[in-house]
Amino acid sequence: MNLTRTFTEATPLLLQGLRITVLISVLAILFGTLIGFFSCLIGLSKLRGLREISAVYIWIIRGTPMIVQAFIVYFGFPQLIQMFNPAFRISAFTAGLVTLSLNAGAYISEIFRGGISAVDKGQIEAARSLGLSRSITMVRVTLPQAIKIAIPSMVNQFIITIKDTSILSVIGLADIVNKAKVYVGASYQFFTTYILVAVYYLVIISVLMLVSQRVEKRFNYERKKL
Amino acid sequence: MKEKILIKGLYKRFGKSDVLKGIDLAVKEGEVVCVIGPSGSGKSTMLRCMNRLETASGGVIIVDGIVMSDKRVNINKARENIGMVFQSFNLFSHLTVRRNITLAPVELKKKKREEADRDALALLKRVGLEDKIDAYPHELSGGQKQRVAIARALAMAPDIMLFDEPTSALDPEMIGEVLQVMKQLATDGMTMVVVTHEMGFAREVADRVIFMSDGVILEEGLPENIFSDPKENRTREFLKRVMPA
Numbered sequence: 001m002n003l004t005r006t007f008t009e010a011t012p013l014l015l016q017g018l019r020i021t022v023l024i025s026v027l028a029i030l031f032g033t034l035i036g037f038f039s040c041l042i043g044l045s046k047l048r049g050l051r052e053i054s055a056v057y058i059w060i061i062r063g064t065p066m067i068v069q070a071f072i073v074y075f076g077f078p079q080l081i082q083m084f085n086p087a088f089r090i091s092a093f094t095a096g097l098v099t100l101s102l103n104a105g106a107y108i109s110e111i112f113r114g115g116i117s118a119v120d121k122g123q124i125e126a127a128r129s130l131g132l133s134r135s136i137t138m139v140r141v142t143l144p145q146a147i148k149i150a151i152p153s154m155v156n157q158f159i160i161t162i163k164d165t166s167i168l169s170v171i172g173l174a175d176i177v178n179k180a181k182v183y184v185g186a187s188y189q190f191f192t193t194y195i196l197v198a199v200y201y202l203v204i205i206s207v208l209m210l211v212s213q214r215v216e217k218r219f220n221y222e223r224k225k226l
Numbered sequence: 227m228k229e230k231i232l233i234k235g236l237y238k239r240f241g242k243s244d245v246l247k248g249i250d251l252a253v254k255e256g257e258v259v260c261v262i263g264p265s266g267s268g269k270s271t272m273l274r275c276m277n278r279l280e281t282a283s284g285g286v287i288i289v290d291g292i293v294m295s296d297k298r299v300n301i302n303k304a305r306e307n308i309g310m311v312f313q314s315f316n317l318f319s320h321l322t323v324r325r326n327i328t329l330a331p332v333e334l335k336k337k338k339r340e341e342a343d344r345d346a347l348a349l350l351k352r353v354g355l356e357d358k359i360d361a362y363p364h365e366l367s368g369g370q371k372q373r374v375a376i377a378r379a380l381a382m383a384p385d386i387m388l389f390d391e392p393t394s395a396l397d398p399e400m401i402g403e404v405l406q407v408m409k410q411l412a413t414d415g416m417t418m419v420v421v422t423h424e425m426g427f428a429r430e431v432a433d434r435v436i437f438m439s440d441g442v443i444l445e446e447g448l449p450e451n452i453f454s455d456p457k458e459n460r461t462r463e464f465l466k467r468v469m470p471a
Binding site: 122126131136144148221 | 277308310314316318333334362379
């Protein structure tokens with residue numbers, strides 16, 4: 001066990017992996033938020049069919065482990081598609097991103113829904129009584145307050161998404177955990193390597209938490225000075 | 227004077243319970259009607275049917291010539307003309323007083339932002355709160371919140387104002403300032419329907435007082451008649467309870 005040796009030897013490899021981890025996390029958070037927002041809106045639609053789509057999507061994602069979802073996206077669907085198009089290929093990164101985004105999207109959809117239903121109904125009535133339409137009321141009254149309510153849960157979900165990238169190493173995503181496994185296989189430096197990996201995760205997530213504290217402060221209109 | 231609000235045979239059911247059981251009411255232009263009665267008698271529900279915050283189960287509601295109970299009616303357009311003030315103020319908590327007032331006029335393209343801002347200031351002067359224009363709702367007292375809520379409703383220049391127990395959530399010392407604003411509004415000729423427990427206000431300001439009980443209008447008339455010489459037993463009992471002599 002030699003931390004300095006592990007550090008110098010493993011760092012270039014781990015940084016390669018870290019780049020993938022950060023990249024896939026950022027993209028998945030972005031797509032997940034978009035999917036979640038969209039799913040939440042259709043979940044609140046007047047049309048039953050649209051509501052059902054959102055409900056089934058959330059049901060499937062929440063009811064199955066992400067590792068199984070990743071296997072289906074990476075191994076299952078390609079096999080199906082190759083029956084029609086034998087040249088079809090999907091990279092571990094793309095499959096991982098799809099899995100992670102769909103996964104985050106389902107949870108974020110529920111977070112948004114919770115935020116929206118937590119907004120004071122009286123304010124919505126007041127907006128409607130002024131002649132504002134359902135959609136203007138949503139955009140100008142409900143959503144700004146729902147987003148504020150949702151921020152802490154959103155940050156929590158972002159953290160989960162970042163950590164969940166590590167699961168994708170099993171489909172061969174070249175993330176930091178995957179690279180660490182490669183290094184450990186050659187060096188047998190289990191303790192020092194995995195401690196180092198843990199520290200990298202801690203750093204990324206701490207940065208995220210710092211940023212989110214800033215954002216939360218900006219949204220806190222109840223503390224704004226006159 | 228023509229009728230601003232006309233209600234014929236209004237029914238409202240919530241599940242199995244009948245909340246309104248056939249209401250007939252006409253409110254003339256410039257008239258101030260105060261609705262009194264025990265809680266659960268359907269006063270607020272009737273008021274909320276007037277701008278369709280509640281949909282009627284039966285009957286016809288016509289406000290300013292628009293059949294509110296007709297599903298095809300452009301309800302948003304119709305509501306622009308009917309201001310409403312709520313018991314719990316319902317100010318938009320993420321917006322300043324100024325933006326609370328200008329949101330609807332600007333969004334509905336009635337006014338440019340600068341014009342809306344100018345009008346907001348004028349309205350705040352009217353309710354005595356011009357110094358609070360940049361405050362957030364949580365920085366205001368209950369009475370101030372309700373006065374802002376009145377200014378917000380007036381910003382759409384409605385012909386009719388509905389008040390749903392506007393002073394019931396207020397500390398006693400703040401009731402006066404809100405009633406004062408409403409009184410001024412009545413003097414200026416606004417058509418008003420006020421659901422209230424403030425018997426003093428009803429007596430002084432109302433052109434007509436309506437007593438509701440169990441989903442029907444039991445008695446109506448001039449305030450002096452209702453308060454001094456009620457015809458119905460239930461009215462007498464109610465007044466005795468709320469105004470112990």
